[in-house]
Amino acid sequence: MDKFLTFTIVGLTLAAIYAIIASGLVLTYTTTGIFNFAHGAAGMLAAFTYWQFRFVWGWPTPLALVVVLLVLGPLFGVLLETVIMRGLEGTTDTVKLVVSISLLLFMIALAQLIWAPGISRPLPGFLAGNKPINLGATTITWHQAITIGVAIAVAIGLRLVLTRARIGIAMRAAVDDRSLTTLNGAKPNLVSMLAWAMGTSLAALGGILIAPGPGLEAASLSLLIVSAYAAAVFGRLRSLPLTFLGAIVIGLVEGYLAGYLPQNQYLTGMRIASPAIILFIVLLVLPNPRLRGRMTRSREYFPTPTLAGAIGFAITVVIGAVMLATTLSDPDLITYGRVFPIGIVALSLVPLVGFAGQISLCQLSFAGIGAIVMAHLGAGGDPIALVWAVLIAAAVGAVVALPALRLSGIYLALGTAAFAVILDRWLFNLPVLSVFGLFDINLFANGSVSVDAIELFGRSFDDPGTQMIISAVTFALVALLVIWIRRGRLGRRLLAMKDSEAACATLGLNLIWTKLSVFALSAGIAGLGGALYATQLTSIQPGNFELVQSLQLFAITVVGGIGAVGGALFAALSLYAFLPLLVTLWPSSVRWVGLLPGGAGIGLGRNPNGAVHDVREGFLPLLAARAVLAAMCVAVAGAYVLRLTNVIDNWAFVVLLILFPVIATIAAGLSKPRAVEAAAGNDEEIRDVPLEWRGIDRPWTKADLEQLDRYLGLKEMELHDVR
Amino acid sequence: MNSLELRGISAAYDRIDVLFDIDLVVPEGNVVALLGPNGAGKSTLLRVAAGLHGPASGDVLVAGRRVNGVPPEELARRGMCLIPEGRGIFPNLTVRENLRMMTFTGTKLSDVEERSFIRFPRLKERIGQTAGTLSGGEQQMLAMARGLATDPALLLLDELSMGLAPIIVEELYEIVAQVAREGVSILVVEQFASTVLGVADYAAILVQGRIVRAGQPHELAEDLSKAYLGA
Numbered sequence: 013m014d015k016f017l018t019f020t021i022v023g024l025t026l027a028a029i030y031a032i033i034a035s036g037l038v039l040t041y042t043t044t045g046i047f048n049f050a051h052g053a054a055g056m057l058a059a060f061t062y063w064q065f066r067f068v069w070g071w072p073t074p075l076a077l078v079v080v081l082l083v084l085g086p087l088f089g090v091l092l093e094t095v096i097m098r099g100l101e102g103t104t105d106t107v108k109l110v111v112s113i114s115l116l117l118f119m120i121a122l123a124q125l126i127w128a129p130g131i132s133r134p135l136p137g138f139l140a141g142n143k144p145i146n147l148g149a150t151t152i153t154w155h156q157a158i159t160i161g162v163a164i165a166v167a168i169g170l171r172l173v174l175t176r177a178r179i180g181i182a183m184r185a186a187v188d189d190r191s192l193t194t195l196n197g198a199k200p201n202l203v204s205m206l207a208w209a210m211g212t213s214l215a216a217l218g219g220i221l222i223a224p225g226p227g228l229e230a231a232s233l234s235l236l237i238v239s240a241y242a243a244a245v246f247g248r249l250r251s252l253p254l255t256f257l258g259a260i261v262i263g264l265v266e267g268y269l270a271g272y273l274p275q276n277q278y279l280t281g282m283r284i285a286s287p288a289i290i291l292f293i294v295l296l297v298l299p300n301p302r303l304r305g306r307m308t309r310s311r312e313y314f315p316t317p318t319l320a321g322a323i324g325f326a327i328t329v330v331i332g333a334v335m336l337a338t339t340l341s342d343p344d345l346i347t348y349g350r351v352f353p354i355g356i357v358a359l360s361l362v363p364l365v366g367f368a369g370q371i372s373l374c375q376l377s378f379a380g381i382g383a384i385v386m387a388h389l390g391a392g393g394d395p396i397a398l399v400w401a402v403l404i405a406a407a408v409g410a411v412v413a414l415p416a417l418r419l420s421g422i423y424l425a426l427g428t429a430a431f432a433v434i435l436d437r438w439l440f441n442l443p444v445l446s447v448f449g450l451f452d453i454n455l456f457a458n459g460s461v462s463v464d465a466i467e468l469f470g471r472s473f474d475d476p477g478t479q480m481i482i483s484a485v486t487f488a489l490v491a492l493l494v495i496w497i498r499r500g501r502l503g504r505r506l507l508a509m510k511d512s513e514a515a516c517a518t519l520g521l522n523l524i525w526t527k528l529s530v531f532a533l534s535a536g537i538a539g540l541g542g543a544l545y546a547t548q549l550t551s552i553q554p555g556n557f558e559l560v561q562s563l564q565l566f567a568i569t570v571v572g573g574i575g576a577v578g579g580a581l582f583a584a585l586s587l588y589a590f591l592p593l594l595v596t597l598w599p600s601s602v603r604w605v606g607l608l609p610g611g612a613g614i615g616l617g618r619n620p621n622g623a624v625h626d627v628r629e630g631f632l633p634l635l636a637a638r639a640v641l642a643a644m645c646v647a648v649a650g651a652y653v654l655r656l657t658n659v660i661d662n663w664a665f666v667v668l669l670i671l672f673p674v675i676a677t678i679a680a681g682l683s684k685p686r687a688v689e690a691a692a693g694n695d696e697e698i699r700d701v702p703l704e705w706r707g708i709d710r711p712w713t714k715a716d717l718e719q720l721d722r723y724l725g726l727k728e729m730e731l732h733d734v735r
Numbered sequence: 736m737n738s739l740e741l742r743g744i745s746a747a748y749d750r751i752d753v754l755f756d757i758d759l760v761v762p763e764g765n766v767v768a769l770l771g772p773n774g775a776g777k778s779t780l781l782r783v784a785a786g787l788h789g790p791a792s793g794d795v796l797v798a799g800r801r802v803n804g805v806p807p808e809e810l811a812r813r814g815m816c817l818i819p820e821g822r823g824i825f826p827n828l829t830v831r832e833n834l835r836m837m838t839f840t841g842t843k844l845s846d847v848e849e850r851s852f853i854r855f856p857r858l859k860e861r862i863g864q865t866a867g868t869l870s871g872g873e874q875q876m877l878a879m880a881r882g883l884a885t886d887p888a889l890l891l892l893d894e895l896s897m898g899l900a901p902i903i904v905e906e907l908y909e910i911v912a913q914v915a916r917e918g919v920s921i922l923v924v925e926q927f928a929s930t931v932l933g934v935a936d937y938a939a940i941l942v943q944g945r946i947v948r949a950g951q952p953h954e955l956a957e958d959l960s961k962a963y964l965g966a
């Protein structure tokens with residue numbers, strides 16, 4: 013009985029913290045429609061700041077608390093709202109998500125920049141020196157009592173503000189109908205700012221209360237708050253009372269798990285992953301958060317890739333890889349060789365997120381599965397293991413997709429993130445698991461496993477150069493596959509599904525199969541990337557496939573342009589070539605280089621089509637001016653020969669590689685008028701207005717009608733006769 | 736002095752043009768009816784006037800001052816009151832909280848309640864009820880209450896009658912007539928002309944984004960049938 017009470021108190025304390033954090037999340041989500049992934053990170057930053065004030069600078073506790081909770085917290089919230097979130101109105105779910113995920117990455121990097129990781133920073137709970145309060149059967153620490161008391165005060169306070177204060181009523185009114193609040197004369201920006209100020213302050217409060225338990229560590233503290241997200245989901249991100257109820261259920265479950273789960277090497281990880289497991293279950297059992305029938309007219313628009321462009325892209329990638337493989341030293345090859353396998357993982361996002369609009373934050377988890385398969389089945393270099401890696405990852409993808417089918421938008425993102433956490437916190441860390449003594453399941457063998465190089469026809473491809481070329485060729489082939497899908501029937505279905513699930517369902521499209529197949533396809537591609545990644549790393553561990561890396565890859569692929577294969581290459585190049593290169597050239601940048609991916613993602617709100625789109629626009633005149641293009645290729649080839657014959661060194665080669673396309677683009681720009689006209693004639697299809705604007709921007713033609721019929725799959729119907 | 740004047744207003748959603756070079760005035764103390772078929776752009780015109788939707792070109796003048804770009808909450812504070820199409824209420828707020836929202840333009844809560852309850856005693860009985868659970872007529876009364884309680888100088892009404900029984904529509908327009916007699920300028924959009932022409936001093940017919948006819952109500956009667964039948 014004592015034990016039960018003790019862990020009830022543990023659970024209620026957790027519940028109190030989750031309730032505080034989750035209510036802040038709900039507040040910002042309902043009033044501005046943006047799910048703030050970085051909400052937990054704000055709490056993390058607050059905990060660090062409080063620690064700095066209180067224990068490094070020695071401020072009195074009340075002063076430190078007032079400054080963090082009532083000054084910095086609200087100010088930071090207002091800053092987020094005015095500078096970042098306000099610009100996101102009218103963008104898609106994906107863009108909103110990327111911006112808040114990037115904010116999370118940025119804040120973790122910022123915390124690590126200010127408070128170097130790896131140093132112990134003890135943060136005692138409140139009144140930790142005092143004796144626990146005796147409750148008869150059990151005791152409760154002051155920190156626990158204060159935490160529970162604060163949560164009750166927050167609940168009462170929020171209720172008062174939201175039902176008694178006029179501005180609080182206006183916050184709830186804005187949830188119902190934002191423009192009507194303005195007709196009433198309420199200032200909508202003021203309402204949003206207040207919501208973010210209060211929300212961030214609540215996150216800060218929760219962060220300070222929770223940090224003494226797990227300790228001050230930026231990444232885990234930011235993600236630990238997943239449980240609070242589960243509580244918010246319990247309240248469907250809208251209802252505060254349900255959110256509090258959810259927090260109590262989740263807190264108690266966690267408390268009892270801590271108390272009663274048997275001590276066992278298989279289950280320790282489960283305790284760490286339990287918030288994610290609970291979130292996953294909550295997402296599955298909650299009544300369906302309705303089909304997304306509402307049209308969000310987005311600012312993004314991805315053109316159909318042309319066949320010539322696709323082949324050109326693939327050839328360029330392979331040639332580039334060959335050049336790198338023959339000029340770089342082995343250590344450099346190992347560093348930069350990661351670009352292509354990671355690029356394949358990024359490619360897996362293009363059909364799933366870019367075409368189908370299904371968000372997945374666990375692509376590196378699928379890659380991890382592919383890597384494990386490669387390590388075990390590919391022992392000795394068996395290339396068939398690559399096939400198994402694809403198939404098994406695809407099967408797992410389909411299994412994840414099954415429960416995810418009923419989720420969309422932010423709920424799907426949370427579900428896949430929870431899945432990633434379950435894998436990297438628990439399953440990937442499992443020791444060898446013997447199934448009824450029949451066979452062993454051995455994932456990372458409780459640490460790391462080595463991976464053999466692929467062997468074909470008695471030749472082992474174990475040098476980094478060859479491995480890089482293999483990965484690059486695979487990348488090019490997968491890119492062609494993705495483009496082929498985009499141009500085909502499946503691609504059109506996926507795009508249609510992204511535009512409106514409800515409309516597709518009424519057109520008789522089988523949503524379940526479409527979703528399942530795109531999830532499996534995407535997971536299979538990620539598994540392939542992971543398998544190749546594993547052979548290049550030669551030894552893999554769970555840390556190679558963590559949620560944070562999935563988040564980074566997701567965010568930067570969207571920044572590059574998630575609707576096109578170029579976006580995937582952009583992401584892999586920026587994260588695994590540009591950043592290491594920057595650190596090599598400028599060693600002191602290693603301190604702040606981690607801020608860049610997050611920073612880039614935060615800037616996305618300004619350009620939802622992605623950076624590659626702009627790059628492509630910039631190069632269009634060059635692509636059209638065939639003579640200049642040919643001259644440039646000759647020049648690049650010449651530089652390559654000079655490099656191979658050691659006439660010039662790597663640096664000069666790189667400079668030339670950058671210089672030639674720039675010069676060529678300028679040259680093409682000078683001869684532009686002729687060239688662009690020619691291009692306009694040739695690529696009618698890509699330069700034309702999008703389908704839905706035909707008849708508005710220019711008159712309908714018979715060809716348009718046929719194309720529309722094809723899009724809608726009406727070929728067999730007698731539509732023309734009706735007309 | 737004109738309470739509202741639209742000069743050469745054009746408006747569009749994305750790339751769909753909806754209004755073309757509209758000129759319209761609401762003289763002070765007058766009721767102007769705006770009629771027209773579905774999709775003509777009536778609601779858009781009111782949204783432009785209220786500052787909810789920026790015009791592509793043209794000027795909006797309120798009490799003689801150009802107000803292009805002035806945000807809607809500011810216009811509301813200067814005495815403009817748009818009761819939008821559909822139910823202009825907050826369904827998840829109680830009736831009392833809905834009334835509380837009407838105080839942002841500077842009217843005291845006690846005044847808001849008093850003025851609303853005189854016209855619509857039924858709202859007083861339902862004060863604690865969630866507005867979304869009121870009947871359609873009661874919801875429209877609650878929406879309309881803002882036009883009475885906040886003492887506006889210019890009232891814009893968008894299809895008060897939508898989905899309501901004829902007897903309730905008649906009640907509502909009686910109240911509109913009373914408000915008009917108190918000197919409030921009113922621009923009222925209505926699909927069903929007969930109800931509104933009785934109250935209006937002037938009327939205009941909007942078809943496909945253009946004002947095709949304007950004048951006194953009796954002059955318009957026969958043009959109306961043409962406009963609706965699309966002849």
Ligand SMILES: Nc1ncnc2c1ncn2[C@@H]1O[C@H](COP(=O)(O)OP(=O)(O)OP(=O)(O)O)[C@@H](O)[C@H]1O
Pocket residue numbers: 748749751753771772773774775776777778779780820926
């Ligand atoms: N938010 C919007 N986005 C795109 N088009 C819109 C939007 N709102 C209205 N429209 C279009 O603008 C045109 C005019 O709409 P509006 O609502 O002003 O018409 P209305 O005269 O009020 O019609 P009704 O009598 O049915 O209320 C319509 O063709 C409509 O489809």
Ligand SMILES: [Mg+2]
Pocket residue numbers: 777778779820894
């Ligand atoms: Mg209308």
